[in-house]
Amino acid sequence: MASQSDVAKLANVSFMTVSRVVNGDPRVKSETRERVQRAIEELGYYPNSIARALNRQRTMTIGLILQKLDFVLSEPYISHLIYHIEKALIPHDYDMLIVSGERRNGGDLTLLFKQKKVDGVIILGSQIGDPRLQALSENRYPSVLLHAHSDLPCISCVDVNNYSIIEYFIDYLAARGHRRIGFISGDLSVLNAYQRLDAYEAYMMKRGLPFGKELVFRGNWSSGSGFEAFLHFNELRPRPSAVIASNDHMAIGFLKAAYEHQVRIPEEMSLVGIDDIEMSAFTTPKLTTMRQPMQTIASAAVETLIGAMGGKDKPAARIVLEAEPVIRDSCGFFSGA
Amino acid sequence: MASQSDVAKLANVSFMTVSRVVNGDPRVKSETRERVQRAIEELGYYPNSIARALNRQRTMTIGLILQKLDFVLSEPYISHLIYHIEKALIPHDYDMLIVSGERRNGGDLTLLFKQKKVDGVIILGSQIGDPRLQALSENRYPSVLLHAHSDLPCISCVDVNNYSIIEYFIDYLAARGHRRIGFISGDLSVLNAYQRLDAYEAYMMKRGLPFGKELVFRGNWSSGSGFEAFLHFNELRPRPSAVIASNDHMAIGFLKAAYEHQVRIPEEMSLVGIDDIEMSAFTTPKLTTMRQPMQTIASAAVETLIGAMGGKDKPAARIVLEAEPVIRDSCGFFSGA
DNA sequence: CTGTTAGCGCATTCAG
C-alpha cells in the first residue's frame, strides 16, 4: 500500500534515500537511515517486488517445470525433492513457480521467460530429445535439467549416476549367486529411465550374464506396473531369480503381486528398488534400495541455476552425484533352480 | 526482448494500438489488427507480465502455502492435490507460487501480498488457531484454507466432511460386531487431524461404544507413527478389535507392524485408513479407506479464490465436501474375544 | 478507429 514516496514524505527525505536504505546502500548517514527505518516501520512499507523486477529486469523467481505433473508428483521422492529445492532457494531470496510442462501455453518453455515470469528454470522429468530444450538453449535462458541429461551447450544438468547404481546392484546380486536378473524400467520416454535400462543391458553383457528381451519389463514408475511386472516374470521359464526395479514404487507393486501368488521374497526371488522412499522401510520384506542424495541434488541444482542466472556466460555444468545403497531384507542367495 | 513500441514501429502504428490488439480490444480495424499481428509474430513479441502487473495491480499468480512443507509433501495425497490445483488454475491464466509457510520471512503470510508477489493464497495444512491468519483476514487478502477451517470473516475454507467419514467407519465397523475401536490421530496441531479425533470421540460416545484415552494413539501422519500405533494397541488388554487410522500412510505402517507381530489383518484385527492413496490398493491386505474428492476439492478452492480476488467483497465461503468409502479387504467381523 | 499523456513503484545515472 505505502510506497517509497510515502515513506520519503514522512521521513522528510527524497524517495531516493528511501530506496538506498531499503537496498542497504552504505553511504547514507546513519541518523537519516534510522529516521527512514522508523518511517518504514510506521507505514508498514514493503518494497514492491513487481516494480523492482520491472526496473532490475530480474523477477527473483524461478520456474520448476514438471513434465508429467500428475505422475511425477505421485512419487514421494519427487515431492521431497521439491521440498529441498524450495529450501535451497530461500537463502538466495528466490521464489518458485510450479508449472506443468505440458499443458501450459502449448508447452512452450521459453514463454515463461518471454513473459518475464521467471529468471531461470529447473526441469524435472524431461523427455528424451525434447525439442523444446533447444529453444531454451538457443536463447540462453538459464536452465537446469534434474535427473536428466542433455548435450545442448547452454543447458546444465544434475543427475545421479544411474550407471553406478545399476552396476552396484548387478554386482551385489551376482555375488549372491544370481544370474538371471530381470529388470523393470520406468517410463522410457524419460531419460532417467532410459539410462537405467541402458546401464542394465550394458553391464549384464559386460559381466557375461544372460540377458534378453524377456528379462526386461517396461513399467511406468507406478505400483501398478510393478505388479504387472511380477506377473510377467512369474511366467518365464526359467524364472529370473532376482529383479531390479527402477524405483521403489514399482518394487512395492511387485512385492504385492509376489505375495498374492505365494512367491516368497527373498527366499524364492530377490528384489531391489531405487529411491529409498519412506514406505520402503515398511514393506514386507523391507526393501533393499538405493538412497538418492536428495538434498545434495537439490542444492546442486539451485546453485547451478543461481550461477547461470548470475550473468556471465559460464559453460553449462554437468553434475553427477552418487547414490548410496541401503541394504535391507529383500535379497537372498540364489537357491538353485 | 521486443516491446510494444518495437512492434508498433514495425507495423506503423502507435504502441497503443499494439496494446489494444494484444488485449483483444474490438475497436481496431481488422486490417490494422492483422498488420500488428504479423509484426508481433515476426518479432516474437510477448507481453511483459511484470509491466502489466505493475500497471494493473494484479500479478496473475497465487501462492500455495504449505505449512509443513517437508511433511506435507511426503503425502502422496497432497502431491496429487497440488496437481489438481495447478490444473484448475490454467483456464484462469493464473500461475502458482509454492512457498513453505514456516521459514519464509519469519512466517508472515501477508508479506507475499505486501510485496505484490501474489493476488491470493491457498493454505494447506494450516495449524489450529494460527495467529497469522488473523492478519490475512484483517487486510482482506483473498485467502482460502484447504483441509482446515476458520471462523475469520474474510477467510474461505474448503474441507472434506471429517465427521461423516469417521461416523461412516464407526457404523461400518460396529455393524461388523466391533465395539472396541482404536483411533490413530494425525498431527493434532493440524485442524484436520483434530476434527477427525473429535468426530471419533463424539460419535463413539453417542453410539454408546467404549472409549477412553488408551484407545487413542497420537500419530503424526507418517508410516512410522502408524507402526508405533500398532505396538501400542497390541499391548492393550482387551485389545481393540478394529482401528481407524487418520490417513492411509499410517495405516500402512500399522499393517507392517501387525505383520511383524503375526497379528493377522483382517482376521484378528480390522483396519481402515483415509485418503485412498495409490499404494493402498497394493498392501496386503488391500486397505479399506475413504476416497477424497480431490479434483472437486481443488477446483472448489480455486474457484473460491478466483471469486474472492474478483474484487467485490463476497462473504467468505465455507465449502464442505463428502468423501466416498472404498471397501477393500482390511476389515472383518468381530470374532469374539 | 487511433494517438497522446500520464503514471504504476522502483533503481540507475548523474548532479550537487
Add this chain to the structure above:
DNA sequence: CTGAATGCGCTAACAG
C-alpha cells in the same frame, strides 16, 4: 552524503 531526472513496459483515460 543526498536529490532530480529518466525510463523499465505497459494500460487507463481522455482526445482527436
